[in-house]
Amino acid sequence: MSLHKTPITTDLSKQTLVTLRTLSASQDANPGSLKNYEALGGYAQLKRIVTGKVKATDIITEVKVSGLRGRGGAGFPTGLKWSFMPRYYDGTKYLVCNTDEGEPGTFKDRDIIRYNPHQLIEGMAIAAYTLGARVGYNYIHGEIWEDYEIFEAALAEARQAGYLGEHLFGTNFSFDLYAVHGYGAYICGEETALIESIEGKKGQPRFKPPFPASYGVFGKPTNVNNTESYASIPWILQHGGQAFQDLGVANSGGPKLFSVSGHVEKPGNYEVNMGIPFTELLEMAGGIWKGRTLKAVIPGGPSTAVMPASAILGTTMDYDGLSKAGSSLGAGSMIVMDETTCMVKTLKRLSYFFYEESCGQCTPCREGTGWVYRIIKRIVDGQGKMEDLDLLTDLSANISGRTICALGDAAATPVLSFIKHFRPEFEYYIQHGKSMVTGK
Amino acid sequence: MLSQASLDKIEYELTKYPKENRQGAVMSALRIAQTEKGWLSQETIAFVADYLGIPAIAALEVATFYNMYDLKPVGEYKITICTNISCMLRDADTIVDHLQSKLGVGFNEVTPDGKFCLKEGECMGCCGGAPLMHINNTQMHEFLTVAKVDEILGELK
Numbered sequence: 122m123s124l125h126k127t128p129i130t131t132d133l134s135k136q137t138l139v140t141l142r143t144l145s146a147s148q149d150a151n152p153g154s155l156k157n158y159e160a161l162g163g164y165a166q167l168k169r170i171v172t173g174k175v176k177a178t179d180i181i182t183e184v185k186v187s188g189l190r191g192r193g194g195a196g197f198p199t200g201l202k203w204s205f206m207p208r209y210y211d212g213t214k215y216l217v218c219n220t221d222e223g224e225p226g227t228f229k230d231r232d233i234i235r236y237n238p239h240q241l242i243e244g245m246a247i248a249a250y251t252l253g254a255r256v257g258y259n260y261i262h263g264e265i266w267e268d269y270e271i272f273e274a275a276l277a278e279a280r281q282a283g284y285l286g287e288h289l290f291g292t293n294f295s296f297d298l299y300a301v302h303g304y305g306a307y308i309c310g311e312e313t314a315l316i317e318s319i320e321g322k323k324g325q326p327r328f329k330p331p332f333p334a335s336y337g338v339f340g341k342p343t344n345v346n347n348t349e350s351y352a353s354i355p356w357i358l359q360h361g362g363q364a365f366q367d368l369g370v371a372n373s374g375g376p377k378l379f380s381v382s383g384h385v386e387k388p389g390n391y392e393v394n395m396g397i398p399f400t401e402l403l404e405m406a407g408g409i410w411k412g413r414t415l416k417a418v419i420p421g422g423p424s425t426a427v428m429p430a431s432a433i434l435g436t437t438m439d440y441d442g443l444s445k446a447g448s449s450l451g452a453g454s455m456i457v458m459d460e461t462t463c464m465v466k467t468l469k470r471l472s473y474f475f476y477e478e479s480c481g482q483c484t485p486c487r488e489g490t491g492w493v494y495r496i497i498k499r500i501v502d503g504q505g506k507m508e509d510l511d512l513l514t515d516l517s518a519n520i521s522g523r524t525i526c527a528l529g530d531a532a533a534t535p536v537l538s539f540i541k542h543f544r545p546e547f548e549y550y551i552q553h554g555k556s557m558v559t560g561k
Numbered sequence: 562m563l564s565q566a567s568l569d570k571i572e573y574e575l576t577k578y579p580k581e582n583r584q585g586a587v588m589s590a591l592r593i594a595q596t597e598k599g600w601l602s603q604e605t606i607a608f609v610a611d612y613l614g615i616p617a618i619a620a621l622e623v624a625t626f627y628n629m630y631d632l633k634p635v636g637e638y639k640i641t642i643c644t645n646i647s648c649m650l651r652d653a654d655t656i657v658d659h660l661q662s663k664l665g666v667g668f669n670e671v672t673p674d675g676k677f678c679l680k681e682g683e684c685m686g687c688c689g690g691a692p693l694m695h696i697n698n699t700q701m702h703e704f705l706t707v708a709k710v711d712e713i714l715g716e717l718k
Contacts, residue, residue, distance in 0.1 A: 213579075222686040225645045231686055258577075263629050264685035266699040299577035304588055305629035307683060321584035322619075323626040339582055382647035382688035389689045423646065454688075456647055470649055474683055480626075 135405060136392045137368060137376040140352040143237040153271070155278045158239040164284050166358045167243050171250055172290050177208075180251045184354070186362030188374020192229075193219055193310070193347030194422065194452040195527075196440055205334040206252045207342050215343040216249045216257035216298075217333075218351055219315055220272075223262060223307040224422035225474065226454035229378035230348035232390050234261065235268045237352065238275035242298060244351035246284065247358065249296040252344050256297050259348075260315050263303035272300050307478035311526045312345040314480065325482045326526035347452075349378055369395030373439035377453050381406040384413065384459040395439040402438055403457070413459040417542070421451020423471050424531030426538035427464075448538075463556040464543040468535060469497045475532035486529040489520040493536055500547065503554030510540055510547055562608040567597045571612065583613045587623050591630060592698075600631040628683070629698050635678040636671040638717050639697050644681055647688035656692050657681075659707050663714065677717075 138145045143152040146161055158164070170180065185200030206214065218241065220230045233241055245257050261269045276298060279285045287295045306324045308314045313327035316338050337343020353375060357365045366374035373395035379402060382388045386407025393402060399418075409415050415430040420438070426448040428436075436446040443450050458467070476490040493516055496509050517533035524530075540547055549557035563571075571590045578585035590609045595601050601624050610620035624630045631639065642660065644653045661667060664677050671678045687693055690703025694710075702713055 223684050225684040226647050226688050227684075228686050228688050228690075262686045263627070263698070264682070264695060265687065265701065266695075267701060301577065301585075302588070302592075304592060304627035305683070306627050318588065319585060320582065321587035321615075321623065323622050339579065380689060382691060383650040388647075388651075388691065419646075456650070456688075458650060462650065467646060467649070470644070470646055474645055477683060 132387075132405065137394050138392055139356045139365075139376050140233050140240065140349050140378060141237055141390070141392050142240070142356070153236045153238050153275065155239055155275070155282060158237070162359065163239055163355070164243050164282075166355045167246050167250075167284065168290055170247060170358065171292055171294050174292075177251045177253075180247070180358070183358060183362040187353075187357045187365035188362075188369060188372070189350060189353055189357065189365065190373070190440065191347055192349035192353075192377065192452065194224065194424070196450065199346060199350050202334075202346070203248070203252060203344065205332070206254075206344050207335065208253070210253070210342055213256060213339075213341055214252060214254045215338040215341055216245055216252065216254035217312075217316065217319065217338060217343055217345040218245055218257070218259040218348055219310065219312060219345055220259055220261045220348045221303050221310045221315055222452070223303075223310050223478075224424060224452055224454060225471070226382050226419065226422050226456040227380055227452045228382070229380045229390050229453065231262070231265050231268050232378070233348050233352050234259075234272045234275075238272050239279060240355055241348055241352045242275060242279050242284065244354035245298055246289075246296050247354050248344065248346070248351060249298075250294055254344065255295060257299070258319050258338070259298065259300050260309070260319060261300060261302050263305045266302070269300060269302050276300060306480075307474075308480045308526070308528060311528065314526065315345070316343065323480070325480045326528075328525055370437070370439050370441075372441050373450075377438075377450075379438065379453040379455055381455045381457065383455075383457040384410050384462070385457050386410045393438075396437045396442065399433050399436045399438055402455070406457075409457065409459050411459075413461065415457065416460045416462055417458045417464070419454075419456040419458075419535075420448050422454040423456075423474070423535050424527070425449045425451040426534055427542060428538075429542045432542075461558060463558045464539055464546050465497070465550045465556060466501060468539040469494070469501050471535045472497050472532075475528070475535075479528065479532070483524040483526075483529065485520045485523040486532060489516055489529075490532050492516055493520075493532070497536075500550055505551035507548065507551055509551065510544065514540060562605065563594055563597055563612075567593050568612070571609075584615045584619060587613055587615065587620055588627070591620065591624055595630060596697075599637075600634050634671065634675075635680075636675050638676060639678045639680060640694055641680040641682040641696075641698070642694040643683070643685050643692070645684040645688075647684075648691040648693060651691040653692040655707065656694070656705050656710060659710055663711075 189199045190196040309318045309324040314324040318324040333343040472494040476494040479490045481487045517536040520529045521533035570593045574586040574589035607617045610617040692705045693703040695701045
């Protein structure tokens with residue numbers, strides 16, 4: 122099996138490889154093989170914890186100390202989330218991993234499952250031990266079929282080696298883990314939509330509360346975390362929570378995978394310490410392509426506010442740094458735009474995405490995203506009116522906060538932030554029927 | 562209605578779920594059926610539902626909700642190209658124009674010989690390799706250029 126269809130283009134020497142640590146150790150065609158992972162001390166933490174009967178509360182404390190926050194975008198403290206799972210429950214508890222990356226610009230979890238799947242499996246097994254979960258599912262984005270098969274193969278390897286299944290290491294701890302796949306729905310990255318999808322239903326989010334910790338897969342207590350979050354766990358337990366926190370900055374423990382795409386010379390994933398200056402990360406990605414200059418950055422995927430160059434150049438890449446600068450870290454999905462980018466056309470594409478992907482459950486999102494898209498399309502078609510800009514702002518503000526899940530807010534954010542920061546471009550387009558940037 | 566090989570694959574998927582939750586496997590079962598048949602007719606969807614012991618409407622709801630299921634014939638090779646932001650910034654439009662003129666079809670159309678169908682996709686989560694496309698929901702091709710597209714199409718002839 123040729124795993125490296127896509128060459129690893131990023132320079133590893135300046136990175137802090139935690140979730141992708143197999144890359145540092147191996148030039149192998151399959152860096153994520155069980156043999157390579159074991160050579161790095163893989164599964165030693167699981168064995169230590171299970172055979173040593175380490176207390177669940179001690180593990181949760183260590184995860185809290187690490188400062189690890191949910192890597193899927195919401196940034197909720199992982200240790201705290203784990204403490205919400207009921208300790209005693211008469212029945213099966215579930216563990217779910219969210220590898221359904223569909224937020225444009227996000228492609229980090231794909232590299233974990235294809236280059237270091239066993240660290241994810243070990244992280245999930247440790248979480249299962251800690252939370253008393255008997256069964257786990259890793260829900261993988263539908264479009265990355267080849268990577269799904271790599272993960273299925275890794276699961277088979279782990280079962281064969283006795284790291285998954287019944288009575289692990291001769292103890293009473295048993296954990297079965299399965300891979301399931303999506304089939305094309307952005308909304309399934311929302312944890313309750315993902316749970317519906319695992320159950321074989323349309324991916325429409327559930328009303329919360331109840332939260333998955335009390336009512337999750339098949340109505341049973343369920344813990345849902347992102348791929349990168351679970352994959353960080355073995356490292357945290359090997360080196361200690363404090364060591365992980367110390368790699369990052371206040372309120373943002375550890376390193377983080379940043380997916381850099383768009384107008385850079387070397388797009389790709391960069392695992393670097395939280396708090397890295399934006400300029401340093403941009404430099405690692407080869408800088409702006411074709412010698413051009415930076416115009417804007419969406420720092421964490423389109424559900425985070427776009428930032429003009431002036432706002433992001435002095436920023437550090439961590440939760441507090443980006444929030445102070447008027448946006449947020451999201452999933453660390455940095456989309457870089459150079460001076461030739463027409464913000465009106467870019468917003469049109471993003472609006473179409475949210476319109477297309479709205480699950481249709483809540484009226485403000487189902488109808489609102491369509492209205493927003495049609496108005497922006499009207500502007501791009503040369504039939505915009507100046508009052509459209511206020512209408513767009515008003516509409517978006519009325520979607521935000523009025524839906525069951527966060528997709529409504531996500532759809533509103535690009536509209537509000539693009540118009541806020543690049544209003545003259547929108548006004549020019551409406552007045553002249555063409556782009557101020559491209560002249561077309 | 563489905564081959565034994567496909568039914569075996571569905572049985573494997575069923576092992577992932579509790580015995581009383583056979584519906585869990587419906588997404589996989591529809592994917593397996595589509596891979597065998599090329600697309601999902603109402604009859605195929607009803608067969609899958611029946612096999613799993615769930616109402617046909619429950620399977621149809623899933624088939625219509627997720628965009629990688631094809632409810633109409635899509636030819637031998639379905640080419641789905643991402644045009645979302647990261648791909649757009651790296652000139653996916655040029656690739657789209659090239660595919661459309663080379664194949665002589667627009668989005669959601671099948672070539673007269675029934676060989677190719679072109680679809681516009683949403684983000685596939687591989688934006689570092691933009692622009693990109695996948696074929697028949699399985700093979701991902703990244704860092705596309707016009708020359709690379711010609712090479713890929715050449716291999717599919």
